[in-house]
Amino acid sequence: MIRRWLHDAILVDPESGSEAPGCLLLEGERIAARCGPDAPAPESARPTSLHGARLAPGFLDVHHHGELAACQIDDARGALRRASASLVRHGVTAFLPTTIAWPAPELLARVEHIATAIARSEWPGAVPLGLHLEGPWILSAAAGAQPPAGIRPYDPREGAALFDRAGSLLRMVTLAPELPGAAALQAELARRRVVVALGHTLAGEQDVRAAVERGACHVTHLFNAMGCTRHRDPARPDDAPDGFAAVALAHEALGCDLIADGAHVHPDWLRIAARAKRERTVLISDRIDVPASGRDAWLGADRMRSDGVAWRLPDGRLAGSLLTLDVAARNVETWRVMTRAEAIAACTVRPARLLGIERTRGTLAVGARADLVELDAAGEVRATWVAGRRVYAAD
Numbered sequence: 486m487i488r489r490w491l492h493d494a495i496l497v498d499p500e501s502g503s504e505a506p507g508c509l510l511l512e513g514e515r516i517a518a519r520c521g522p523d524a525p526a527p528e529s530a531r532p533t534s535l536h537g538a539r540l541a542p543g544f545l546d547v548h549h550h551g552e553l554a555a556c557q558i559d560d561a562r563g564a565l566r567r568a569s570a571s572l573v574r575h576g577v578t579a580f581l582p583t584t585i586a587w588p589a590p591e592l593l594a595r596v597e598h599i600a601t602a603i604a605r606s607e608w609p610g611a612v613p614l615g616l617h618l619e620g621p622w623i624l625s626a627a628a629g630a631q632p633p634a635g636i637r638p639y640d641p642r643e644g645a646a647l648f649d650r651a652g653s654l655l656r657m658v659t660l661a662p663e664l665p666g667a668a669a670l671q672a673e674l675a676r677r678r679v680v681v682a683l684g685h686t687l688a689g690e691q692d693v694r695a696a697v698e699r700g701a702c703h704v705t706h707l708f709n710a711m712g713c714t715r716h717r718d719p720a721r722p723d724d725a726p727d728g729f730a731a732v733a734l735a736h737e738a739l740g741c742d743l744i745a746d747g748a749h750v751h752p753d754w755l756r757i758a759a760r761a762k763r764e765r766t767v768l769i770s771d772r773i774d775v776p777a778s779g780r781d782a783w784l785g786a787d788r789m790r791s792d793g794v795a796w797r798l799p800d801g802r803l804a805g806s807l808l809t810l811d812v813a814a815r816n817v818e819t820w821r822v823m824t825r826a827e828a829i830a831a832c833t834v835r836p837a838r839l840l841g842i843e844r845t846r847g848t849l850a851v852g853a854r855a856d857l858v859e860l861d862a863a864g865e866v867r868a869t870w871v872a873g874r875r876v877y878a879a880d
């Protein structure tokens with residue numbers, strides 16, 4: 486087993502929020518020891534100086550479409566390999582490939598291809614951990630840029646076939662809790678220990694409360710594709726919070742994730758969300774990449790446009806981002822939405838906790854995977870390590 490001694494580093498610990506000089510001993514794919522800056526290099530360990538770089542756990546993106554939103558059905562493996570190689574340039578060492586609302590037969594076929602690729606492949610960089618199904622069980626009226634033809638209520642027969650194909654690789658589902666069949670869907674997801682996030686919804690207080698009681702714990706891209714937030718609706722005599730986002734913000738049992746690209750959410754709302762959800766505020770990319778060939782009609786050249794920050798439909802509606810998590814972390818720090826330590830936590834330990842994998846990912850703890858990102862003082866990625874190997878270096 487290869488032993489490496491990473492020294493002359495500033496260890497960035499997202500659990501304590503501290504940054505302090507130190508060294509890490511890696512053994513194979515794991516972190517074997519964490520030492521002070523003056524600790525002697527263990528015998529037989531290969532030394533690597535990080536030249537004073539900040540060393541944090543690798544980033545974890547729980548909402549990444551990449552080319553999957555538009556690639557040929559049988560090119561899922563290729564799309565994932567390209568994502569794996571490009572994500573490490575941005576410090577991401579693990580991600581959840583995220584689907585969209587395709588019609589039933591296509592969704593089934595795509596899930597099968599993606600799950601097979603995840604289960605059978607080796608990756609050049611970031612590791613796809615499993616599937617995030619964003620839809621199809623969402624509300625048409627809050628579709629955002631999801632293809633309308635693919636949106637539908639939950640059908641247990643379709644669900645059984647999908648869950649069978651995805652198996653234990655199904656990690657997260659974004660659903661609208663007011664949809665017919667949502668209770669049965671959530672019961673099945675709870676049984677399978679899948680993270681349930683509410684999103685693409687106009688649900689009110691009662692539906693949200695019921696969904697939380699059934700196990701929902703998170704909100705997908707808070708503020709985007711959901712009921713808007715007003716402080717009061719004069720048409721409603723009971724003066725209840727108006728709009729799903731307000732209900733979600735106020736509900737203590739729900740964490741949230743945010744697209745911090747400056748286009749999807751105003752920095753003031755990011756700040757409000759970060760204060761309300763504190764250590765349960767997660768940063769995601771919601772990134773879409775258009776493949777060089779084989780783009781689908783819904784994402785075809787005639788529909789999607791990039792304005793340099795995000796994808797837009799012809800009517801100007803947002804349709805996914807061009808964001809990367811390293812940029813998101815720098816944005817929230819620059820906009821004073823989060824401290825530097827909080828921004829790193831929102832890309833590491835917090836998404837790991839959401840998925841229940843915080844002992845092995847998103848942490849510098851002994852025994853965790855040696856998935857690491859080297860950052861300079863400005864937060865630019867200098868190098869990325871996956872499973873104890875430096876798979877990317879900026880120069």
Ligand SMILES: [Zn+2]
Nearest residue numbers: 548583619771
């Ligand atoms: Zn998405």
